[in-house]
Amino acid sequence: xxxxxxxxxxxxxxxxxxxxxxxxxxxxxxxxxxxxxxxxxxxxxxxxxxxxxxxxxxxxxxxxxxxxxxxxxxxxxxxxxxxxxxxxxxxxxxxxxxxxxxxxxxxxxxxxxxxxxxxxxxxxxxxxxxxxxxxxxxxxxxxxxxxxxxxxxxxxxxxxxxxxxxxxxxxxxxxxxxxxxxxxxxxxxxxxxxxxxxxxxxxxxxxxxxxxxxxxxxxxxxxxxxxxxxxxxxxxxxxxxxxxxxxxxxxxxxxxxxxxxxxxxxxxxxxxxxxxxxxxxxxxxxxxxxxxxxxxxxxxxxxxxxxxxxxxxxxxxxxxxxxxxxxxxxxxxxxxxxxxxxxxxxxxxxxxxxxxxxxxxxxxxxxxxxxxxxxxxxxxxxxxxxxxxxxxxxxxxxxxxxxxxxxxxxxxxxxxxxxxxxxxxxxxxxxxxxxxxxxxxxxxxxxxxxxxxxxxxxxxxxxxxxxxxxxxxxxxxx
Amino acid sequence: xxxxxxxxxxxxxxxxxxxxxxxxxxxxxxxxxxxxxxxxxxxxxxxxxxxxxxxxxxxxxxxxxxxxxxxxxxxxxxxxxxxxxxxxxxxxxxxxxxxxxxxxxxxxxxxxxxxxxxxxxxxxxxxxxxxxxxxxxxxxxxxxxxxxxxxxxxxxxxxxxxxxxxxxxxxxxxxxxxxxxxxxxxxxxxxxxxxxxxxxxxxxxxxxxxxxxxxxxxxxxxxxxxxxxxxxxxxxxxxxxxxxxxxxxxxxxxxxxxxxxxxxxxxxxxxxxxxxxxxxxxxxxxxxxxxxxxxxxxxxxxxxxxx
Numbered sequence: 001x002x003x004x005x006x007x008x009x010x011x012x013x014x015x016x017x018x019x020x021x022x023x024x025x026x027x028x029x030x031x032x033x034x035x036x037x038x039x040x041x042x043x044x045x046x047x048x049x050x051x052x053x054x055x056x057x058x059x060x061x062x063x064x065x066x067x068x069x070x071x072x073x074x075x076x077x078x079x080x081x082x083x084x085x086x087x088x089x090x091x092x093x094x095x096x097x098x099x100x101x102x103x104x105x106x107x108x109x110x111x112x113x114x115x116x117x118x119x120x121x122x123x124x125x126x127x128x129x130x131x132x133x134x135x136x137x138x139x140x141x142x143x144x145x146x147x148x149x150x151x152x153x154x155x156x157x158x159x160x161x162x163x164x165x166x167x168x169x170x171x172x173x174x175x176x177x178x179x180x181x182x183x184x185x186x187x188x189x190x191x192x193x194x195x196x197x198x199x200x201x202x203x204x205x206x207x208x209x210x211x212x213x214x215x216x217x218x219x220x221x222x223x224x225x226x227x228x229x230x231x232x233x234x235x236x237x238x239x240x241x242x243x244x245x246x247x248x249x250x251x252x253x254x255x256x257x258x259x260x261x262x263x264x265x266x267x268x269x270x271x272x273x274x275x276x277x278x279x280x281x282x283x284x285x286x287x288x289x290x291x292x293x294x295x296x297x298x299x300x301x302x303x304x305x306x307x308x309x310x311x312x313x314x315x316x317x318x319x320x321x322x323x324x325x326x327x328x329x330x331x332x333x334x335x336x337x338x339x340x341x342x343x344x345x346x347x348x349x350x351x352x353x354x355x356x357x358x359x360x361x362x363x364x365x366x367x368x369x370x371x372x373x374x375x376x377x378x379x380x381x382x383x384x385x386x387x388x389x390x391x392x393x394x395x396x397x398x399x400x401x402x403x404x405x406x407x408x409x410x411x412x413x414x415x416x417x418x419x420x421x422x423x424x425x426x427x428x429x430x431x432x433x434x435x436x437x438x439x440x441x442x443x444x445x446x447x448x449x450x451x452x453x454x455x456x457x458x459x460x461x462x463x464x465x466x467x468x469x470x471x472x473x474x475x476x477x478x
Numbered sequence: 479x480x481x482x483x484x485x486x487x488x489x490x491x492x493x494x495x496x497x498x499x500x501x502x503x504x505x506x507x508x509x510x511x512x513x514x515x516x517x518x519x520x521x522x523x524x525x526x527x528x529x530x531x532x533x534x535x536x537x538x539x540x541x542x543x544x545x546x547x548x549x550x551x552x553x554x555x556x557x558x559x560x561x562x563x564x565x566x567x568x569x570x571x572x573x574x575x576x577x578x579x580x581x582x583x584x585x586x587x588x589x590x591x592x593x594x595x596x597x598x599x600x601x602x603x604x605x606x607x608x609x610x611x612x613x614x615x616x617x618x619x620x621x622x623x624x625x626x627x628x629x630x631x632x633x634x635x636x637x638x639x640x641x642x643x644x645x646x647x648x649x650x651x652x653x654x655x656x657x658x659x660x661x662x663x664x665x666x667x668x669x670x671x672x673x674x675x676x677x678x679x680x681x682x683x684x685x686x687x688x689x690x691x692x693x694x695x696x697x698x699x700x701x702x703x704x705x706x707x708x709x710x711x712x713x714x715x716x717x718x719x720x721x722x723x724x725x726x727x728x729x730x731x732x733x734x735x736x737x738x739x740x741x742x743x744x745x746x747x748x749x750x751x752x753x754x755x756x757x758x759x760x761x762x763x764x765x766x767x768x769x770x771x772x773x774x775x776x777x778x779x780x781x782x783x784x785x
Contacts, residue, residue, distance in 0.1 A: 028507045219509070222509075374612070375610060375614050376610070376612055376615075376623055379614070379621060380720065381624055382624065382626045382716065382720065383719065384673070387624070387782060389623070389781075432591060434780065
């Protein structure tokens with residue numbers, strides 16, 4: 001900056017600050033990253049990890065017992081997971097599931113950095129596919145940049161139109177598949193294209209189509225930089241022992257281009273040949289040689305690039321490699337089993353998982369709720385006895401309609417009415433019933449007596465099932 | 479200014495302060511500007527499609543005090559459509575109920591559930607003011623959740639009570655009986671309500687002074703039992719059960735009722751016991767239709783003491 005200065009004096013300190021500010025560069029979306037694609041070990045792993053998302057597209061077509069294997073039936077409030085049907089009442093398990101995945105993200109990040117970002121995140125995967133299409137249609141990064149700045153011709157228009165159409169199609173497939181998990185794939189195919197699906201379905205598909213197109217086609221790495229909260233959260237989970245793609249500064253510096261006639265023995269530079277390949281292949285456009293930074297999604301593509309170059313120039317691989325800060329600085333990292341963080345995370349994971357397994361394996365077939373009438377809390381009958389009124393709610397979680405009989409257990413003799421006929425409990429519904437309990441005055445030893453309501457039913461296969469609920473009987477002060 | 483710009487080529491606005499402090503042209507990113515203009519467009523579109531502006535002063539008409547918007551949407555219209563949908567769902571149940579007797583409704587679990595749920599609102603509007611939200615009664619107003627009925631607790635009797643209302647009557651005995659006789663009769667009723675047999679002298683006085691005419695030979699408020707099982711009453715209280723018509727009950731309450739009677743004109747301390755008629759047939763607007771009375775009878779019957 002100093003060479004621009006015509007008036008005013010700068011101190012050396014100011015010059016330094018300006019120099020630093022000039023280097024500090026953040027892409028806020030005004031430049032499009034055109035990353036180079038090269039084959040390599042991490043590229044292959046990235047594709048393998050990304051292919052997990054095929055489940056998202058194909059999963060809705062999996063069948064189980066004559067219906068969609070996994071179907072989140074929101075209108076009927078039934079969530080089918082293979083052989084198990086989960087009702088909203090069992091949703092405490094969902095919180096354990098969310099805890100499990102949240103902690104899994106934390107563990108993975110603490111141990112191996114933002115592997116989720118680099119390999120599994122839908123933003124990464126979809127952007128990867130979108131840019132692959134771009135490359136197939138428009139050519140390598142140089143050709144893409146050239147096309148972008150070229151005037152609009154018939155050829156450019158055709159290429160761009162095909163590209164955006166394909167992006168939209170992928171967006172549509174994404175939305176369609178998402179809705180299929182909730183609406184039922186078979187029904188969706190029947191209803192969607194003839195206009196028979198409901199507005200929520202069309203709105204969801206439209207939102208996903210546009211959302212996918214904009215996020216993966218236009219915003220790309222900008223999402224990771226400015227929109228994604230996980231990117232920021234994960235940044236603080238790293239520590240000195242976390243393994244992330246890292247540039248081995250001790251080996252690489254001072255970086256310098258290879259000079260003609262210079263032998264390996266006589267060179268004055270480090271191993272880095274300053275070929276910029278690591279920057280060229282980076283999908284978020286960062287320079288890994290500046291160290292760990294917010295833009296790095298730890299996808300490892302720069303490792304592939306650097307290794308390929310090292311092979312070419314005959315220097316050992318691993319100038320950029322998965323390594324922890326401690327390892328790069330020559331310190332020994334503690335073994336994984338010696339790190340308390342690993343144990344705490346593992347304990348939470350095991351706890352959440354066993355909660356879910358317990359929940360799924362002990363799903364009771366019927367559930368009983370007892371609501372004691374409050375106005376009046378109790379009624380004195382003409383013979384002097386006291387009567388309480390209870391509203392029962394029987395939830396039938398089986399797939400069959402059941403006849404549920406109710407009985408009342410108490411320490412004193414009780415007269416129960418309203419239970420002569422069993423409650424016809426429709427499957428998947430909450431079925432109400434009203435029960436009156438009467439206790440003679442002389443048996444009322446206290447204002448409050450414990451009662452237990454028991455609901456029992458026989459499944460079609462003959463198995464007896466039961467559910468019970470404690471309640472209380474109220475009376476006047478004796 | 480541009481000709482003596484000390485920082486050429488850095489895209490500044492030409493505004494300088496203190497030698498080197500200057501304003502640069504750094505527009506927001508394009509996507510941000512697109513989003514900004516899109517939201518402005520959204521706002522304009524919204525104003526065209528939906529009601530947005532209040533009418534000018536003096537221009538407001540009833541129900542049209544805003545620009546209507548070309549979609550014609552209003553929240554009250556949406557609300558009314560929602561109500562229509564609910565009524566359409568309710569209509570099919572109401573039609574079935576119209577064809578049925580209260581006894582048949584109680585037999586049908588689904589319709590009973592519907593009747594109980596929808597009558598809760600009716601009960602709250604018309605009955606709860608005196609009888610309490612759950613039929614628990616109030617001082618002077620009978621409990622509906624117990625099994626003690628002045629006029630009978632069958633579905634038809636309950637329906638009759640709601641339709642025509644009730645008005646109790648009992649003579650004030652302050653000028654008819656001596657103090658000793660009032661005392662004896664009050665003690666007699668207390669004894670009966672506590673499960674006692676009643677003294678011979680008590681029964682003699684009860685019969686002699688005409689109490690028997692309304693409260694019945696057994697003092698249980700029943701004048702006669704028909705072969706159908708229905709009972710004939712004039713609404714006089716059952717003196718043999720443990721429930722008191724007028725709270726708090728006991729000797730003082732009994733004495734008060736005997737002295738001043740029920741609904742006696744001109745007697746200042748008389749007991750009030752009036753229930754208005756709720757049928758809208760030949761009555762004022764805002765009362766209950768026969769269908770509503772039918773449903774309310776079922777509701778009251780199911781409160782805990784229906785017979």
